[in-house]
Amino acid sequence: MNDRPITLFHAPHTRSSGTLRLLEEMGVPYRLHVLDLAKGEHKRPDYLAINPMGKVPALRHGEAIVSEQGAIALYLGDLFPDTGLCPRPDDPLRADLLRWLFFYGDCVEPAVLQKAMGWEAPKASAAGYGSYEDTVAAVVGQLAKGPWFLGERFTVADGVWGSALTWLKKFGLIPATPEIAAYVERFAERPAAARVAAIDAELAAKQKGA
Amino acid sequence: MNDRPITLFHAPHTRSSGTLRLLEEMGVPYRLHVLDLAKGEHKRPDYLAINPMGKVPALRHGEAIVSEQGAIALYLGDLFPDTGLCPRPDDPLRADLLRWLFFYGDCVEPAVLQKAMGWEAPKASAAGYGSYEDTVAAVVGQLAKGPWFLGERFTVADGVWGSALTWLKKFGLIPATPEIAAYVERFAERPAAARVAAIDAELAAKQKGA
Numbered sequence: 001m002n003d004r005p006i007t008l009f010h011a012p013h014t015r016s017s018g019t020l021r022l023l024e025e026m027g028v029p030y031r032l033h034v035l036d037l038a039k040g041e042h043k044r045p046d047y048l049a050i051n052p053m054g055k056v057p058a059l060r061h062g063e064a065i066v067s068e069q070g071a072i073a074l075y076l077g078d079l080f081p082d083t084g085l086c087p088r089p090d091d092p093l094r095a096d097l098l099r100w101l102f103f104y105g106d107c108v109e110p111a112v113l114q115k116a117m118g119w120e121a122p123k124a125s126a127a128g129y130g131s132y133e134d135t136v137a138a139v140v141g142q143l144a145k146g147p148w149f150l151g152e153r154f155t156v157a158d159g160v161w162g163s164a165l166t167w168l169k170k171f172g173l174i175p176a177t178p179e180i181a182a183y184v185e186r187f188a189e190r191p192a193a194a195r196v197a198a199i200d201a202e203l204a205a206k207q208k209g210a
Numbered sequence: 211m212n213d214r215p216i217t218l219f220h221a222p223h224t225r226s227s228g229t230l231r232l233l234e235e236m237g238v239p240y241r242l243h244v245l246d247l248a249k250g251e252h253k254r255p256d257y258l259a260i261n262p263m264g265k266v267p268a269l270r271h272g273e274a275i276v277s278e279q280g281a282i283a284l285y286l287g288d289l290f291p292d293t294g295l296c297p298r299p300d301d302p303l304r305a306d307l308l309r310w311l312f313f314y315g316d317c318v319e320p321a322v323l324q325k326a327m328g329w330e331a332p333k334a335s336a337a338g339y340g341s342y343e344d345t346v347a348a349v350v351g352q353l354a355k356g357p358w359f360l361g362e363r364f365t366v367a368d369g370v371w372g373s374a375l376t377w378l379k380k381f382g383l384i385p386a387t388p389e390i391a392a393y394v395e396r397f398a399e400r401p402a403a404a405r406v407a408a409i410d411a412e413l414a415a416k417q418k419g420a
Contacts, residue, residue, distance in 0.1 A: 015338070052344075052347070052348045052351060053317070053339065053340055053344055053345075053348055054340065054344070055338070055340065061305065063302065064302060064304070064305035064306075065305060065309070066305045066308060066309050067309050067313070068308075068309055068312035068313055068316050069312075070312045070316070071305075071308035071309045071311070071312040071313075072308075074284075074308055075304070075305060075308050078299040078304075079299070089288040089289070092273065092274060094274070094285070094288075095271065095274035095275060095276045095281075095285060096274075098276060098278075098281035098282075098284055098285050099275070099276050099277050099278055099281045101281070102278035102279075102280045102281040102311075102312065102315060103277070103278055103281075105312060105315050105316035105338075106278050106280070106315035106316070106319065107263070109316065109320065109338050110319065110320035110323065113320065113336065113337055113338075114329075116336075117329065117331065117332075117336065119324075119327065119329040121327065122327075126323065126326075126327065127323055128225070128265070128315075128319050128323075129263065130263055130264065130265065134262075134263055134264070135263075137262070138262045138263055141262055
């Protein structure tokens with residue numbers, strides 16, 4: 001499996017930077033296919049054949065294509081078990097890993113969107129996640145187990161959550177509780193953070209100058 | 211692993227009916243812990259300790275607890291590989307499985323909610339999924355590969371998608387295109403459909419009479 005090349009379809013300073021960060025954390029080989037969103041390269045037919053939603057990230061591994069951040073994190077984690085970053089199916093942490101990988105997209109993204117847009121739900125049960133407040137409380141409750149999202153071990157879940165909470169906090173879309181602030185800070189201090197910042201800065205400068 | 215009991219926290223005629231359907235499709239042993247939503251049993255402390263969001267479904271397997279429909283489908287699929295319903299990590303279908311399991315919660319649920327609530331986004335890129343129309347088009351495009359969600363094989367992805375598209379179509383939240391209508395019909399014709407309908411009818415009657 002691992003001899004097939006991995007390509008990340010990426011645009012600097014977007015959600016795919018989180019997947020780039022995960023690849024850097026894992027220390028596995030990959031190639032970048034960089035898209036210039038300002039030129040609409042993510043909406044052109046060749047990319048829509050990769051991801052019909054016209055979104056980054058997407059990952060190509062040989063013939064296989066994976067999109068959705070949580071799916072990519074899990075796919076990479078299972079592909080490279082030796083990194084130790086992905087609890088295996090027989091690991092007691094596997095249940096938590098799956099639960100929280102799905103929770104991010106199922107609950108946090110839509111709850112934050114609703115809150116940010118000022119959309120009012122007639123009743124809390126209208127949304128599958130309930131409310132923004134319940135969603136944030138669940139996240140803070142989980143982070144209290146720290147230092148990492150699933151507890152003691154840094155895992156692929158941190159690839160998704162570390163990047164997400166970093167931008168949500170930066171844009172004021174999630175409250176900077178002590179648990180969230182400390183987690184985001186710990187995530188920023190890891191060596192891979194600087195590597196990804198440098199890659200993205202270079203790519204963004206290149207696109208700007210193009 | 212498989213000697214530990216599996217308990218589904220369930221309320222009849224809710225999203226957890228989809229997980230019940232998956233368990234019936236898999237033919238694996240399970241117990242039901244039935245919650246009466248009218249009595250608010252899903253918001254009581256003992257259940258909030260299982261799922262802080264106060265939602266069904268949740269699954270307990272020994273000490274492990276899984277919530278989020280996609281996570282439960284994947285957890286069960288990996289736990290019972292002999293059912294043949296879950297493409298393994300070395301199967302070319304694994305990428306599609308992960309991608310589409312996440313896609314449901316990442317895109318369909320929030321896009322449908324936005325549409326149903328009549329919430330207007332100032333620009334399509336505000337939501338991670340883009341637009342309701344793009345989301346539906348991606349689903350219809352995938353279903354064209356049929357007869358099942360990932361193509362030839364019935365998989366745990368159908369546990370999530372079959373149940374979801376059934377209720378979305380029933381409530382007019384997704385257009386009944388030929389692809390969607392035919393898929394929902396095929397799903398309804400499987401023997402497990404009748405078993406789940408009978409279980410839910412009995413549970414609902416019991417709760418009503420309680």
